[in-house]
Amino acid sequence: MAAVRIVDIRGLYLPGFPDSSAPPGTTRAAGYSPGYTSLDNQGRVYINRDLDGEWARNTQLIEITVEVTSLEGELPDEARIRWSARDPDDPFNERPEVHPDWASTLDENDHDASGSYVMPAGEDNEGTTDRTPGWEEVEGYALSDATETGASTAIAGMRSKIRRRMTDIAGDNLIVRADIEGLAEAAGDETGIMTLWRRIDVEYIRMESAPSLSVEEVPKHFEPVFTQLDFTEARVIQDRQRLALDASTLGETASRFVSEVFSHAGDPGWFCLIAALEPHPVPQARGALLFTGMVTILDGGEGERRREYVEIPGDHPDASHVAFRWDGEQMGFAVAMAVVLADPPRTRLWLEPHDIQSQFTAGDGSVAHAYRHRLFFFPRARRRGAAWEPPGYGIPRRVEADVRGPGAAYVAGMSPTIDIGPARYFAGRTIVFTQHRAWWDPEREQPLPGYEQRTLHTVVHELTHAFGMPHKCGYFDYLTPRRTTCCMNYRSHWMIDADQQLIPGTAGRVGNDLCGRHVKETRRVRLEDNRGLRWR
Secondary structure (H helix, E strand, C coil): CEEEEEEEEECCEEECCCCCCCCCCECCCEECCCCCCCCCCCEEEECCECCCCCECCCCEEEEEEEEEEECCCCCCCCCEEEEEEECCCCHHHHCCCECHHHHHHHCHHHECCCCCECCCCCCCCCCCCCCCCCEECECCECEECCCCCEEEEECECCEEEEEEECCCCCCCEEEEEEEEECCCCEECEECCCEEEEEEEEEEEEEECCCCCCCHHHCHHHHHHHCEEEEEECCEEECCCCECCCCHHHHHHHHHHHHHHHCCCCCCCCEEEEEEECECCCCCCCCCCEEEEEEEECEEECCHHHCEEEEEEECCCCCCCEEEEEECCEEEEEEEEEEEEECCCCEEEEEECCEEECCCCCCCCCEHHHHCCCCEEECCCCEEECCEEECCCCCCCCEEEEEEECCCCCCCCEECCCEEECCEEECCCEEEEECCCCCCEECCCCEECCCHHHHHHHHHHHHHHHCCCCCCCCCCECCECCCCCECCCCCCCCCEECCCCCEECCCCCCECCCCCHHHHHHHHHCCHHHCHHHCCC
16 A cells, blocks of 8 residues: 655745745745645645746746655555646635626636526636646656646655646636556545736835825735735835826826836836825816806717717806716716807817726737727717717706816826837836825825725726726626625716616715626736736
8 A cells, every 4th residue: 555645836835824035025925835735725826937936937837746655665666656637616706705797707617608607617727838738847757648637757765746837827726636656556645726826026115205005905906816916115215296297297207207216117027006195286176167057968970989069158168077967866077178169159068978998808918908999978878889879878968067167186096108119008007196185184284084995996996907907897896795896997987787888876886896807807917918017
């Protein structure tokens, strides 16, 4: 009688175990623990990392060591270790906190063609290995008979080793089993579920007068996408009260500022988060009320240029925002263009629609890919491509409206992009303006109550852009019971239903978690393909 036991797995990381290889000032959420074999099914294997956890493009692997014991003493010459691998079910969609409406999106293998749940089903990995078959010889333990699902290795000194190449999509998983060939009676051993994770180090930078961000709360919101965010201790830099002169120069100025202070820019596996003060000199009050009263909603233009407008009396070229009131509801739209007309003197206000990106997919990190599929909702219609379809927000044709000039609305957080040739890319760079009036009291010079949660939403939102994901998906988050909407939405917008139509009364419910689609597509992102990150 003989038995084989898995005694160590290099490249496998235990959540909650300290990582001695972490950079100074960084606390890693998982570490290598000798002898850990993921029998708790929590083990992590990092994408684009070698056996020591260092960045290695298109490399994700483990090295498994087994020991053999035999009551008969010596093993026969033909005895070898037979390795096998299987792809178990991804159990995430069976978690009680996952809303049933998102279960089939997260794991369609467990559902039938109609989307009804059937049972847990394996063979649902989506990634690929960097070589086929995925077994690799370790010196001293000759490899033979390798296929994608199995291989044999020699036993030397009652031990054997093998390396297994893993797939490259977050959430993919594997179980590896070891048995003894050449013996009539032998007991085998197997690992628990080992899951592919990304590991991202986040350089946390804070201006001296900026209140701290709740970075310790951020990582749990990325666990559904199997991404481990490890934040450094805050590096304090000199205050810069305002980044830019005005909103029109903010993008370019912010991008240049990040390049100056992000010390790990271009280093593989690094994002940055900056707690800044204000984006630019900001309005102190709401825009001046230019008009209040009844208006008629009209439309003009053809195809993809068609949009809606209202007209108000007088000369108002600086009109900036229109808020409609009807049946106890209120909804606002930015003014895309104000055109002053004569006879009679009036101003035509062309309305900027609310855009929704409900059909986005994982891409190359480019802004163009993130916003390739778009829906536009106007007060009385939805435009999909060139198709013009009611009801939009269902606002009556004749409706009460308030029109205001430029006012206090300004950015709370941003993800400065990088241009490479004609394309624009998200680049893992996030700025949060901690003295935004939504959560900062300028008179008392301190955060308002709720600062931590409000800024947490912005941090999660902006860091999700780092994966090339768009905002305004229009969906509820993945959680049950259904209370809040995806953190990528805007608080002022309504959400959409299964028919891609708006759901009344769903504004103001944005939470801190992602929707099921953002969860699934963020898992699928291959960050190494994002040219904007410049991960060499």
